[in-house]
């Protein structure tokens with residue numbers, strides 16, 4: 283076997299992955315799905331949502347920011363254990379009460395990863411009390427509106443939506459529970475329809491919504507109507 | 519076996535969940551074999567006449583009457599179920615939760631685009647018969663203890679049916695993935 287192949291187990295299953303790959307992707311390559319919100323293909327991981335937390339040799343690590351290294355040879359990774367799944371469900375519940383997630387009136391409903399994750403964990407009601415924070419909507423740019431009520435602060439838009447010079451359209455403002463997502467109005471003034479669509483598709487929730495485009499996919503045909511989140515990756 | 523007694527109420531809801539209860543097609547005949555309705559808009563019984571086994575609550579609490587009603591249900595039902603998004607988290611009425619109540623009322627009765635025509639005298643509803651509006655819309659389980667939750671807007675008829683029959687017959691619930699939805 284070539285030198286850069288590392289052997290380890292996830293929930294007892296033998297896995298092989300290339301050195302340097304992140305553990306989230308390595309699991310996927312081996313047919314194992316680890317829940318995610320902030321992970322984005324071909325973009326440097328941020329480790330901001332923590333829902334991909336696994337145990338590597340007994341220690342909690344975010345799978346997306348854990349690289350496969352030589353030290354991982356023979357490592358024991360735990361993924362779908364009752365403890366980790368309970369903790370992930372709790373993250374979903376916390377996200378639901380922390381913002382304002384009105385699924386019935388959200389354009390992203392059915393295609394939303396937060397909602398899909400709640401379905402995965404059969405969340406009937408969050409165990410925490412609702413916060414109902416006051417958050418502003420920014421609808422002042424021509425192509426998209428930004429609904430901060432729904433933002434889960436995953437940073438995907440900041441990391442992925444950039445112009446030719448590499449400047450981000452989005453940025454965070456303030457800190458802690460005052461943290462807000464903002465859009466650069468100058469850049470956004472000339473945003474193309476394609477980029478607006480990519481931004482909307484990149485956002486895991488309905489915080490970035492294209493203007494002049496409503497609910498165009500009927501219930502039953504949306505991404506997570508029939509199949510749980512994760513199925514789409516494992517089929518590929 | 520004696521029939522289980524069911525009561526239902528619509529608090530700050532749109533009656534969509536009640537429509538969904540009725541949307542079980544011919545199973546409604548089986549339901550009638552299984553249960554007897556007490557206080558409910560379905561049979562228009564206005565007051566509890568006996569202790570009920572199951573209470574189905576649609577809608578959250580947006581005014582003082584909703585609260586009284588919900589507390590009354592808790593007292594008269596052995597098992598209380600929040601049915602639908604509004605009962606579970608306030609739902610669409612709770613979109614007002616971030617906005618001060620005065621601003622909401624001003625917009626609805628004084629400043630809104632149609633209020634000039636409909637309310638030329640600028641009257642704010644103030645009859646003492648009217649229930650007091652609350653500072654925000656509350657999920658039912660933040661007011662009384664709720665035993666079970668059935669999400670959806672409205673919950674799929676299949677979900678309500680499965681949950682009710684599982685509860686009343688003791689059989690296990692068989693819930694396919696498509697049945698638990700928040701919209």
Ligand code: SF4
Nearest residue numbers: 433434436437439485
């Ligand atoms: S707007 Fe969407 S993509 Fe951007 S940080 Fe918020 S949730 Fe993530």
